[in-house]
Amino acid sequence: MVLALLLGLLIATPASADRIKDLGGFQGIRTNQLTGYGIVVGLPGTGDDNLEYTIQSMKAVASRFGLQLPSTVNPGLKNAAVVMITAELPPFAKPGQKLDITVASMGKAKSLRGGALIMTPLLGADNQIYAMAQGNLAVGGLGAEGKDGSTIVVNIPSAGRIPEGATVERAVATGFENSPTLTFNLARADFTTAQNVAGAINSRLGMGTAQATDAVSVAVRAPVGGDIRATLMSEIENLDVVSAEPSAKVIVNARTGTVVINSAVRVGTAAVTHGKLTVRIDETEKVSQPQPFSQGQTTKQQKSALAVDEEKHPMFLLQPGPKLSDVVKAVNAIGASPADLVAILEALKEAGALKAELIVL
Known part of the structure; x- marks a missing residue:
């Protein structure tokens, strides 16, 4: 019983593991x-x-x-x-x-x-x-x-x-039964995930069964025959694989103001300040009446009132390598709107402090 328990702990699936079928699909099996x-x-x-x-x-x-x-x-x-x-x-x-x-x-x-x-x-x-x-x-x-x-x-x-x-009225030939190899294609290219998929298949079916040919495709050697391959693919699809951590990305939707930051984003040391400048112009019309018997004319005069209001926020320091939660807390502390957040992220990217790819939709 002790040996069985230890073996179960050794082969236990990590909490972040995904099924292979959720990471992509086999080539040729498509709509x-x-x-x-x-x-x-x-x-x-x-x-x-x-x-x-x-x-x-x-x-x-x-x-x-x-x-x-x-x-x-x-x-x-x-x-x-x-x-x-x-x-x-x-x-x-x-x-x-x-x-x-x-x-x-x-x-x-x-x-x-x-x-x-x-x-x-x-x-x-x-x-x-x-x-x-x-x-x-x-x-x-x-x-x-x-x-x-x-x-x-x-x-x-x-x-x-x-x-x-x-x-x-007619079936589409997929080459499933007699193709030289079965090719599994990842939905998102990643060399680490491709190697993990090939490793999981080899661990279950024997070394040399699967080989990662690039960042997307994993070639699987399989016997010819529809029934044998169907059983093999069913077994492969349900294997668990630990996916690689995605590359750091910040996605900004300029139309809706939505900003999504994944967990891989890191920020280097940077000092940030944020302020809001508001300019207000009030226009009023004033009527000027001439003196009696002065042969003058009634005229309109424009009167403008200008006011400038600038909100002042203290500068805050971002420590190197904060987590996503730290970035969110720091931005919320200064009351930045989604549009202001985009400006801050762009400035951090230009300063070299944002260790992520900034994508604007």
């Missing part, structure tokens, strides 16, 4: 984007009306069923709309499985509520058909229009979704 061009019909007068490409699309749909519309006929199409369909094909999707699709109007359709999508092929980047879409739309938005031209729109009525509205 693929599908798009299609189709027609939504059955709209209650909220369609594209007489747009030329809508008419051409309707004639093309009618021709599928052997119906040839005369070239001189332009049907009113307020009950139809030209739409684009988008979907994501998940990895290992097989023919017959269902996909959720998003449908959005391309023209002047005011709303797709109540419409039905006519059967439409969905194409991949290689221009091949991978799914067929059809179904009734679920639209979350709505719109209303008064006789005087006033309108009200809630959310986006010109776009909607069809849950399980597409059926997969």
